[in-house]
Amino acid sequence: MRFAADLHLHSRYAGGVSPAMTLENIALWAQRKGVDLLATGDCLQADWLHEIETKLTPAEPGFFALRPDIESALHEKLPAHLHRPLRFVLSTEVNCAPPGTRSLGGIHHLLYFPSLETIHTFREKLLPFGHFQEGRPDLALNSRQLLELVLAHDPACHLAPAHVFNPWFSALGTVGGGRTLDAVFGDLTPHLLAAETGLTSTPPMCRRIVSLDRLALFSCSDAHSLDNIGREFTLLDIEPSYNALFAALRSGSPKHILGTRKFPLHRTRYFLNWCGQCQDNFDARTCPKCRRPLVDGSRDRLEKIADRSSPLFPAFTPPFQELLPLATLIAHLNHRKPDSDIVTTLSRQLIDTVGHERFLLTEATADDINRAGIPQIATAILAQRAQPSTYFARPTREPPGPPTQQFSLPL
Incomplete structure (x- = not known):
């Protein structure tokens, strides 16, 4: 079975997350976005764990589904063509912040669990090292101690470094990260599941780092709000089970990982260097507004820690594709903000008439899209899809060329 999997998101119990991030709303938006398999997120937080236990029900081994009555109520809010089986896997993100960690320090990791029982027993083991009122808990452990x-x-439990190049809270980040994964996890590095690319890196960036060579890569949204669900995902072809999912992610085989869809890197907040005072990014070393030194974004951080001048891919590597989300694309065409009323109306019209967002952006024909009666959007979607931002990795040191603009899209 094919699954578009978004395996990193948050509940309303995590800091900086929309209060609308309930299980029902997450499921509703996943159906509209075309996501089939979701992480629950925040499963160590007691209130969220209670909701998981009462609103989800076991499905295939290690997978969970919405309770039938909740699913029926959800489907009443959607056109019939958007009804699809939706599955969840138990997960959380944690922040490793041992004593002495600086403010805005620590390193984020993703944890996955095969059953509710393993969550409860692991939670008991972690109680001496932190509290779980926060959906993304701080743990007084370093990364190696947590992995151990x-x-x-x-x-059957797994750990993956989250958003591996993010300047803050990541294993290779500027603030608190190491120059290699071995500096963070020591001798236990080979036991990591895989590495999440995050919004701030792409496979070609990761394949310039020797310590990432042994790990497969996957992409997720890290959604803090409903509209960001599925902005990045990993497309899998697996048997529907927890063990099959994580065997595929560990192996990185293109037989099972068909590719990843990513948000365009150059539009992300922390790709360029960042000023915390002005809350803005700049292609500079010093902030042109306040003259403070900037924190290295992922682009400049990579040049400081990379082992290679160009990426070296394994012989067989899944492709990735950078695509603007539907609302962002429509907003650009209409010179509006993605959350404006007109963008929301047009997005809903397209999805309700044609199909979910993933289908629209990656598969729908011009005739399909034109059924919604908005021909200029069909042109933009197809033009974006045609841009050579899909890189098929190859066993060579040659870096992929830059995307060529074929339409006026701010990629």
Whole structure:
């Protein structure tokens, strides 16, 4: 079965997350976005864990589905062509912040669990190291100590470094990260599941780092709000089970990982260097507004820690594609903000008439899209899809060429 999997998002119990991030709303938006498999996020937080236990029900081994009555109520809010089976996997993000960690320090990791029982027992083991009122808990452990606990707890539990190049809270980040994964996880590095690229890196960037060579790559949204669900995802062809999912992610085989869709890197907040005072990014070393030194974004951080001048891909690597989300694309065409009323109306019209967002952006023909009666959007969608931002990795040191603009899109 094919799954578009978004395996990193948050509940309303995590800091900086929309209060609208309920299980029902997450499921509703996932159907509209074309996401089939979701992480629950925040499963160590007691209130959210209670909602998971009462609103989800076991499905295939290690997968969970909405309770039938909740699913029926959800489908009443959607056109019939958007009704699809939706599955969840138990997960959380945690912040490793041992004593002495600086403010805005620590390193984020993704944890995955095969059952509710393993969450409860692992939660008990972690109680001496943190509290769980926050959806993304701070743990008084370093990354190696956490990985050691995960490995000892259950062989079916997994840990992956989150948004691996983000300047803050990441294993290779500017603030608190190491120059290599071995500097962060030591001798346990080979036991990592995979590396999440995050919004601030692409496979070609990651394949310039030797310590990432042994790990497969996957992409997720890290959604803090409903509209960001599925802005990045990993497309899988697997048997529907927890073990099959994580075997595929660990192997990185293109037989099972068909590719990833990513938000355009150059539009992300922390790709260029960042000024915390002015809350803006700049292609500079010093902020042109306040003259403070800037924190290295992922682009400049990579040049400081990369082992290679160009990427070296494994012989067989899944492709990736950079695409603007539907609302962002429509907003650009109409010179509006993505959350404006006209953009919301046009997005809903397209999805309700044609199909979910993933279908619209990656598969729908011009005739399909034109059924919604908005021909200029069909032109933009097809032009974006035709841009050579899909890189098929190859066993060479040659870097992929830059995307060529074929339409007026701010990629």
